[in-house]
Amino acid sequence: MSAGAMRNAAAFVTGLPWAGRIGGGLVAFWLIVAVAGPWVAPHAVGAFVDSETFSPMSGRFWLGSDYLGRDVLSRLLSAARYTVFLGLGAALVACTIGTTLALTAALWSGWVDEVIARAMDTMNSIPSKILALVLVAAAGSSLPLLLVICAVTYVPGNFRIARALAMNLVGLDFVTVARARGESRRYIALHEVLPNMIHPLLADMGLRFVFIVLLLSGLSFLGLGVQPPYADLGSLVRENISGLTEGAPAIFAPALAIASLTVGANLLIDATKQEKA
Template sequence: MSRFTSFFRDLPLSGRIGLGLVLFWLAVALVGPALAPHPVGAFVDYDVFSGSSARFPLGSDYLGRDVLSRLLWGARYTVFLGAGAALLACLVGTTLALTAAVCGGWVDEVLSRAMDTLISIPSKIFALVMVAAFGSSLFLLLTITAVTYVPGNFRIARALAVNVVSFDFVTVARARGEGRLHLALREVLPNMIHPLLADFGLRFVFIVLLLSGLSFLGLGVQPPHADLGSLVRENMSGLIDGAPAIIVPAIAIATLTVGANLLIDALKPVEKKG
């Protein structure tokens, strides 16, 4: 707790706001479904696009379902799918980057050219083609969005790793006979953790926006469940009336992504060992 307090105290105001927003949506994703007043797909209001009331704090949607309940459930899909895909992308990308930097030679060349080929494909086009071809199950959405952002993480992680590999302490470790696994995990990786954490945050933001875009096109999480992007798409007809059913999920996406960006920008760089 003292380390978290020290971390929070060292953050600027923008970073504290960002941390608060991120923690808020993480808490909503964790406990929100248990707090939802109605089942996610239940038709509970005879009116559609009704305004805020004591019974429906965020109104009802285009089918008379409780927006608050659907928002609490939708946040879980958006946050956990985004975080899971970002974590998977960073794990795969960083592993390949460490392999390329430590091994060098033809291994580095092959991996770099493969990632260059993959990154040349627009992320949204790749995701749309894969979802259209194989469907939009949660596992497939997780895999597609992770694969889409592996090359970007690889390029950043490789640049960091190649720089660290050139340091004297890595040369000394090689001279005393340490293996490549030791070099990668004990010498190189600890000196690139902070930039990788910042990159993880950026990947999370990109993936949330990509998932929201796919859901807006009807290719994301499927009914009766929905993520935040799906809530925006299905309630588009309420935009003219300014219905909370479309405004609230749009604000939710904005606060989640802006909060993550504020937190990333506020993180201080860590000194490299050398």
């Protein structure tokens, strides 16, 4: 990273309120865990390392053991990778598709806008969890399919935000001047309209990420999300649900991980909105 980029990053962080810094720290922590977690895990993810089940926290097992005697910390470090990267990937795909459709609808208008808008309204009328459940039941729940399903589920929400932004921009003078110069619609979309939508769209992508993490966790808790031998944070909660009456760390640790990730992302998004305002 260049010195200028580092200064800009430092200025951005110092300009955030304390809530934003806490949120940014939580998000950065889980990103680091998602990248490095499997390499620093003290035990193999599927290894049976404890003769007891639902052991309490100790010097040997920092987060106790699960319902099969596996190390919870090792499994959590591995599961965070699927939750974070599936959520980020699906949010990026959803926002890319939604924004592309929004720019197409805003610049072509007429019947193109009407067809796209009505199709998105139809999808948006179906509750996201029900839509995801139907798609999972129809297509299965492999990792690539889960990414696509979660992305498709949240395309309509991003489309509505992006279309409203694009519609406001296409009527401004600089777009009119670009049209008078004879620029193509594609050029206007990519060079005139999209750059002025970036900051709101980044905030919206952060919100989509939070929604998708919660959706993935809910699907996994129902047994329809990430399937063995893989596991995400929602899967860890589901498989250790029998330890709830014992107050086992095996169920509370992944639940707190989901909460800290989503709360941190929300704090960072709110702080970023205030900073831009």
